[in-house]
Amino acid sequence: MIADKMKGMVANSSAIRAMFEEGTRMAEKFGAENVYDFSLGNPNVPAPASVKKAIIELLDEEDPVVLHGYTNSNSGYADVRETVAQSLNRRFGTSFEGKNIIMTVGAAGGLNVILKTLLNPGDEVITFAPYFGEYRSYTNNYDGVLVEVSPDTATFQPKLDEFETKITPKTKAVIVNTPNNPTGVVYSEDTIKRLAAIMEAKQKEFGTDIYLISDEPYRELVYDKVEVPYLTKYYANTIVGYSYSKSLSLPGERIGYLVIPDEVTDSETVLSAANVATRILGFVNAPTLQQKVVAKCIDEETDISFYDRNRETLYGGLKECGFECIKPEGAFYLFVKSPVEDEKEFCAAAKKYHILMVPGSSFACPGYVRLAYCVSHETIVNSLPGCRELAKEYFQRGRTTHGSI
Secondary structure, three states, rough: OOOOHHHHHOOOOHHOOOOOOOHHHHHHHHHHHHHHEOOOOOOOOOOOOHHHHHHHHHHHOOHHHHHHHOOOOOOOOOOHHHHHHHHHHHHHHOOOHHHEEEEEEEHHHHHHHHHHHHOOOOOEEEEEEOOOOHHHHHHHHHOOOEEEEOOOOOOOOOOOOHHHHHHOOOEEEEEEEOOOOOOOOOOOOOHHHHHHHHHHHHHHOOOOOEEEEEEEOOOEEOOOOOOOOOOHHHHOOOEEEEEHHOOOHHHOOOOOOOOOOOOOHHHHHHHHHHHHHHHOOOOOOOOOOHHHHHHHOOOOOOOOHHHHHHHHHHHHHHHHHHEOOOOOOOOEEEEOOOOOOOOOHHHHHHHHEEEEOOEEHOOOOOOEEEOOOOOOOOHHHHHHHHHHHHHHHHOOOOOOOOOOO
C-alpha cells in the first residue's frame, strides 16, 4: 500500500500531464496534424547550434572519467559556478561569486533543494494565484503549508494588500514567478518594490527571516523590450532559482542553478545546507556534461522571434473570436477567460474541435484556461477555424455575454 500522502498526490495528479497524454491519444486517432495541443509548456524551438558544438567538443576533448563522473562538490563544478556568477554580474550589476551558485537538476530540483533547506513542518510558503501547481507538491514534500493570495484578474499583478494580511510568524518563504506561468505577465518594478517593503516590515514585526524565492525559468522569454527586475537587488533575503529548459531549449537535460547571495541571512549556513540537500534528496549533483555545456554557452542569447510570432498570431486570432485575455509580456502562455463559469466545461467543448487547453483551476484560478503557444506556427493557424466555431457555440447562442479584450 502506498503512503497516505502519495494517495492524495496521485488523486490530484497534474491535469497538464493528463491533458498532454490525452493529446497523444487523440493524435494517434485523428492524426497529429489534426490535433491542436496547447497543453504542455514544452519548448519546440531547437537548442542553439552552440549547444551541439559544445557537446561535441566536450565529448572529444574532455577526459570521460571526469566528464561523466561525480563533481567534487554536490553544488557542482567550481569553474562552472564561477562562470555563472560572473555572467550574472555582467548582466545585472550584482557581485556574486562562484560560492553563491549551486548547480541544480533544473529549476524544479532547485526549488525542492531550497525548500528542503528552509522548511520545518508547519512552516508557511506564500504564493500568488495563478501559480504553477507543483508549488503545492514541492511545499508538501517537506510538510510545509502553501498559502495562496487570490488573483487580481484585471492585471494579474500580485494582490499586495491581501498578501500583507497573510504573512504570519509561521511564514518562512514567498515564491514569485515572473514572467509568470500561466499568465505571461511580468511583475513590474513598482510591484517588486512594494512587495519587498512589505516583507521587510513583516520581518521586523515578527523578528523572523522571510525568504523571497524567485522562480525564473522564463526570464529570457520576454517581448516588446519589457524589463524583468532582478530581485536580489530589491530584497536582501532573496534566493533565485533558474533553469536552462526554456532559454536554451533543454527541458529534458534538467540543468539549472540556485543563487544564494551573501546578503541572505546566515548565507554560509544556507549554502552548506543546500549543498547537503542536493545529496540527500537523491540528486547528488546536477548533470555533469550539461554543467559544462551551459558554461560554454553562457552568453548565448535566446531567440524569441518564433514564440513572439506565435504570440501575435494566437492572441490576435482569439481576440477576433471575442475571447478575453491579457496579452502576455513573457513566457509562452495565453491565459484566456472562459466564456462560462466552469472552465472545465469549456475545455471539454474545445475537444470537439481537437483543441486542448488546461483549466485554470490547475493554477488556482478557475474560470480561465491556459494555452501554451510553444507549438508550430501551423498548429496555431490551423486551430483558428476551430476556435471560431467554439466562439460561435458560446457567443452566438446566447450562452454567455460577449466579452471584449
